Amino acid sequence: MNPEEENIYIESYLLGNLSKEEVAIVEKRMSEDVRFRESVLLQKELYASLDESDWSFAKNVTPEKIQEYETLFKSKETAQLKEAILKAQSDYKKNTSKNGRSLFYYLSAAVVIVMITISVLLSKDQTSQDLYVTYYTTSDIPSLVSRGGEDDSELINAERYFENAEYTKALEILIPKVATVTKNKASVLLYKGISEMELGQFEKAHTSFDQLIHSDLLDAPMGLWYKALLYLKMDAPEKAKTILQQISSSSSNYKYTEAKELLEKL
Incomplete structure (x- = not known):
């Protein structure tokens, strides 16, 4: 399974489109393969970050930081970005056979842009470890x-x-x-x-x-x-x-x- 096929498979798992047997296979692999588990969790966070009702990526930050995140995610610019992503999703579903690209790539691009904005906004609070990851x-x-x-x-x-x-x-x-x-x-x-x-x-x-x-x-x-x-x-x-x-x-x-x-x- 190449990386693109794997991302599509993970997407199907997160959207609940797999059979019980396939779900069991995914979860078994997650327990054994650190890289695969991280890929699944990353995609889960990417989906969650576009959902205004689920701020899962901010569970361990202060209320003040969560407010900053919410302000950014509810801004006009982010709304426009999300609208563009939804359009990309629609185009993807119509043209899957032509380009074979997973929705994951569209979401990734969007969230990366947003996270870069957050990074700039909060750069003064970044630790050495944060900067290393960045x-x-x-x-x-x-x-x-x-x-x-x-x-x-x-x-x-x-x-x-x-x-x-x-x-x-x-x-x-x-x-x-x-x-x-x-x-x-x-x-x-x-x-x-x-x-x-x-x-x-x-x-x-x-x-x-x-x-x-x-x-x-x-x-x-x-x-x-x-x-x-x-x-x-x-x-x-x-x-x-x-x-x-x-x-x-x-x-x-x-x-x-x-x-x-x-x-x-x-």
Whole structure:
């Protein structure tokens, strides 16, 4: 089942369109697969966030914050956004066979926009962990899989584990690869460091990122950005600031714009 098919399946589960047997299969998988469970919960929150009667995403915040959320969600701009999403939903139902896209994608786009607005509105209250979650992304890191050449089957597996958040399994492949690969070494160090960071193995992550930073590899500057994120995850904002200042010293540096934004928020 590819990601798009999986999202459509989750959507059917949340909308109550599955049989009892299929529901049992989904819930069993949720109990065994952390990534799948998070996908289900995310979609559930996305649906709930467009429902003015259900502020489930705000259960653990103060009444004052809930009021801010409600004001934003009931604003003219958000109403227009929701109207556009409902239209997209209608178009989706009419043209499912043509584009095969899940309603999840429309909802995701809408809620991401709204959440970005909330993020800006409440940025002064964000903790280091909040900022880590906001700025952490691996969408632009180089693939472990080579382009136009022979692929290393082990690295293909490592990347698959990494994308599924199975970091321990990814590390079983990546750790020995650090000493043997040459062509994709920067990517291996990045994936290794990020996996260690996500597992809370902070000292090991430091070592991986430093090894990349002090190398002569083309992607060495990427190590600085992820080391700054590592400090945020460790709740060490002052140390993160030092690295972010280094990144923001030149507009040619990797993640220059994001570094400047983060410095303002810290």
